[in-house]
Amino acid sequence: MKRTEIASLGEFGLIDHLTKNIELKNPSSQKGVGDDAAVLSYDNKKTLVTTDLLLEGIHFDLVYVPLKHLGYKSAVVNFSDIYAMNGQPKQITVSLGISKRFSVEDLETFYEGVYLACEEYGVDVIGGDTSASLTGLTISITCIGEGEESQIVYRYGAKDTDLICVSGDLGAAFMGLQLLEREKTVYDGETDFKPDFSGKEYLLERQLKPEARKDIVKFLRQEGVVPTSMIDVSDGLSSELKHICKQSGVGCRIFEERIPIDYQTAVMAEQFNMNVTTVALNGGEDYELLFTIPLYLHDKVSAIKGVHVIGHITKEEYGLLLETRDGGEISLKAQGWDSIKEG
Amino acid sequence: MKRTEIASLGEFGLIDHLTKNIELKNPSSQKGVGDDAAVLSYDNKKTLVTTDLLLEGIHFDLVYVPLKHLGYKSAVVNFSDIYAMNGQPKQITVSLGISKRFSVEDLETFYEGVYLACEEYGVDVIGGDTSASLTGLTISITCIGEGEESQIVYRYGAKDTDLICVSGDLGAAFMGLQLLEREKTVYDGETDFKPDFSGKEYLLERQLKPEARKDIVKFLRQEGVVPTSMIDVSDGLSSELKHICKQSGVGCRIFEERIPIDYQTAVMAEQFNMNVTTVALNGGEDYELLFTIPLYLHDKVSAIKGVHVIGHITKEEYGLLLETRDGGEISLKAQGWDSIKEG
Numbered sequence: 292m293k294r295t296e297i298a299s300l301g302e303f304g305l306i307d308h309l310t311k312n313i314e315l316k317n318p319s320s321q322k323g324v325g326d327d328a329a330v331l332s333y334d335n336k337k338t339l340v341t342t343d344l345l346l347e348g349i350h351f352d353l354v355y356v357p358l359k360h361l362g363y364k365s366a367v368v369n370f371s372d373i374y375a376m377n378g379q380p381k382q383i384t385v386s387l388g389i390s391k392r393f394s395v396e397d398l399e400t401f402y403e404g405v406y407l408a409c410e411e412y413g414v415d416v417i418g419g420d421t422s423a424s425l426t427g428l429t430i431s432i433t434c435i436g437e438g439e440e441s442q443i444v445y446r447y448g449a450k451d452t453d454l455i456c457v458s459g460d461l462g463a464a465f466m467g468l469q470l471l472e473r474e475k476t477v478y479d480g481e482t483d484f485k486p487d488f489s490g491k492e493y494l495l496e497r498q499l500k501p502e503a504r505k506d507i508v509k510f511l512r513q514e515g516v517v518p519t520s521m522i523d524v525s526d527g528l529s530s531e532l533k534h535i536c537k538q539s540g541v542g543c544r545i546f547e548e549r550i551p552i553d554y555q556t557a558v559m560a561e562q563f564n565m566n567v568t569t570v571a572l573n574g575g576e577d578y579e580l581l582f583t584i585p586l587y588l589h590d591k592v593s594a595i596k597g598v599h600v601i602g603h604i605t606k607e608e609y610g611l612l613l614e615t616r617d618g619g620e621i622s623l624k625a626q627g628w629d630s631i632k633e634g
Numbered sequence: 635m636k637r638t639e640i641a642s643l644g645e646f647g648l649i650d651h652l653t654k655n656i657e658l659k660n661p662s663s664q665k666g667v668g669d670d671a672a673v674l675s676y677d678n679k680k681t682l683v684t685t686d687l688l689l690e691g692i693h694f695d696l697v698y699v700p701l702k703h704l705g706y707k708s709a710v711v712n713f714s715d716i717y718a719m720n721g722q723p724k725q726i727t728v729s730l731g732i733s734k735r736f737s738v739e740d741l742e743t744f745y746e747g748v749y750l751a752c753e754e755y756g757v758d759v760i761g762g763d764t765s766a767s768l769t770g771l772t773i774s775i776t777c778i779g780e781g782e783e784s785q786i787v788y789r790y791g792a793k794d795t796d797l798i799c800v801s802g803d804l805g806a807a808f809m810g811l812q813l814l815e816r817e818k819t820v821y822d823g824e825t826d827f828k829p830d831f832s833g834k835e836y837l838l839e840r841q842l843k844p845e846a847r848k849d850i851v852k853f854l855r856q857e858g859v860v861p862t863s864m865i866d867v868s869d870g871l872s873s874e875l876k877h878i879c880k881q882s883g884v885g886c887r888i889f890e891e892r893i894p895i896d897y898q899t900a901v902m903a904e905q906f907n908m909n910v911t912t913v914a915l916n917g918g919e920d921y922e923l924l925f926t927i928p929l930y931l932h933d934k935v936s937a938i939k940g941v942h943v944i945g946h947i948t949k950e951e952y953g954l955l956l957e958t959r960d961g962g963e964i965s966l967k968a969q970g971w972d973s974i975k976e977g
Contacts, residue, residue: 321680322788325881326719326788326789327715327716327718327719327865327866328682328683328715328718328719328721328777328779329682329683329684330680330681330682330719330781330786331676331681331683332680332681333674333677333681334676334677334678337664337673337674337675338673338674338675338676338681338778339672339673339674340671340672340674340725340727340760340761340778341670341671341672341761342761342762342763342774342776343729344729344730344763344764344765344774346765346767346768346772347768348768349731349765349766350765372670372671373670373671375670375671376670376673378671382683384683384685384776386685386686386687386774387687388689417683418684418685420685420686421687422688422689422692422693423689423692424692425689425691425769425770426768426769426770427768427769429687429731429772429774431685431687431729431774433683433776434671435683435778436671438673443673445665445669446668446670521670522670538668
């Protein structure tokens with residue numbers, strides 16, 4: 292494969308090269324790459340801003356993450372935060388710190404993924420920064436979106452008796468990561484990383500090419516439903532429930548049997564000798580939407596494909612509880628990934 | 635000095651700790667830190683967005699850059715990009731990748747600098763991301779600002795016969811860096827880096843604690859002057875002139891004797907056996923404003939303290955020229971820092 296050294300283009304040459312085919316799609320993107328700042332037009336709408344920093348060795352491992360997937364995922368996880376405000380992502384800036392290990396072709400591949408995500412979600416790349424790095428790849432993406440004041444949903448509006456809903460299923464991305472890590476260990480030292488993942492495609496897709504729930508935001512709007520609170524599930528269901536309950540000053544009760552789990556997730560958890568509920572509660576990187584709605588909207592929300600009612604909001608003093616399949620009650624803890632791995 | 639490990643707070647604890655005293659100042663900052671995205675209100679104004687990625691070992695050296703100064707500078711260089719659009723910075727997001735070498739107190743010190751800059755320039759911290767890093771400190775800042783459509787200045791509007799103006803003086807930050815690098819070499823291996831910099835304070839200040847030219851943007855507005863093009867001088871005068879000329883489809887002629895240079899810069903260049911004009915043309919990190927105005931506004935702009943007319947725009951076919959003190963003519967090249975050092 293061709294390898295062009297980044298130094299042969301220089302910083303400005305590289306930026307020109309990677310951004311030359313951009314065509315701005317959104318009316319709010321007035322001026323993109325190529326000046327001191329981008330110019331956006333958000334008349335009569337609120338502007339939403341979110342940012343994510345992704346570091347090699349911490350957030351991704353290039354042994355098993357293809358650069359195109361990484362570009363796609365880096366963009367999508369930011370879109371997910373805008374959807375979690377019940378808004379629409381419209382622009383991103385993409386900043387990269389790049390060590391000499393990477394070629395111009397590598398960055399083209401990364402950007403292919405970014406542009407593909409932008410195409411799918413109707414987002415414009417409007418700027419960024421490119422820099423040399425001493426070690427590894429650094430990715431910083433800021434996403435800007437829009438929302439109407441009356442439609443924006445915060446984390447703090449959940450009320451006693453509200454229903455707790457979650458889209459899709461949970462824990463699959465985490466099991467996909469476990470699988471990749473296991474195969475990496477097996478293949479350690481071999482240069483050609485091509486294990487057989489047949490029958491586990493869904494887990495890998497959830498880890499390597501997650502999608503943001505644009506469709507759910509659209510369905511909610513079609514049904515005229517504005518959730519009382521919403522957050523995206525990036526750090527695990529427990530952690531996100533904790534954020535909503537803390538900021539809303541409420542408690543919650545969710546039911547183990549109602550937590551949506553895919554068949555492949557369950558099988559893989561079994562193989563790894565992990566409790567699948569723990570995986571679903573704490574796995575993270577699901578990028579599903581967790582939201583609360585008033586009780587009377589139950590029927591409307593139940594009609595939305597892929598949305599599951601998993602419990603309800605309670606008074607603060609009841610705390611955060613999980614009712615287990617056998618009728619027991621345990622306190623929800625936000626463990627995060629590390630403690631699952633260690634436990 | 636007290637050292638609190640970051641792990642003792644956790645990611646959310648750390649963010650809470652570092653952002654707990656934020657009070658949003660700007661009406662456009664509707665909701666800051668603490669949700670999936672910040673919410674801004676830019677009714678009837680255009681939104682300006684710029685971003686910078688700063689990596690340890692590439693953009694800064696913590697041997698001689700105090701963390702508080704680094705925080706200040708990281709914010710200010712982003713404000714400078716917004717002023718270069720003739721806009722007003724209003725919000726920033728601050729993302730940090732942090733290795734175990736850094737303590738909570740270190741980050742407090744960094745944030746003190748960020749908050750001080752925000753205080754001075756009327757900007758709100760509205761979000762960010764905090765992550766572990768395997769090596770060194772990674773800083774990614776996105777700045778959002780506002781501008782009125784009729785007031786926003788791009789790089790592409792310069793026209794034949796326009797005057798070329800620059801604020802302040804050039805080359806000082808570069809000489810400050812040379813000085814710090816030299817002393818670092820001298821002190822190599824010693825833990826206590828306290829060289830004597832008396833008489834060179836201005837150079838150090840320009841390198842370690844630069845300011846953005848808020849005042850120039852204000853004066854231009856007071857005088858009713860909207861430049862035809864503008865850019866901030868971060869990569870050196872030559873490089874910035876090249877951007878303006880390329881995007882505007884024009885040439886330029888500047889005069890060596892008119893390039894503003896501080897006395898300390900000249901003395902230090904002499905000591906380093908460097909050509910001071912080359913330093914001023916290619917040094918970078920000046921964060922001054924370079925802009926063009928129609929000829930008839932000459933008197934108005936001359937009245938602004940600290941603005942120097944250094945030449946004029948020409949037709950594209952004349953190229954980019956520097957008229958030397960002895961009446962000679964040389965072609966302007968954007969060398970950037972590295973070539974000065976090597977040359």
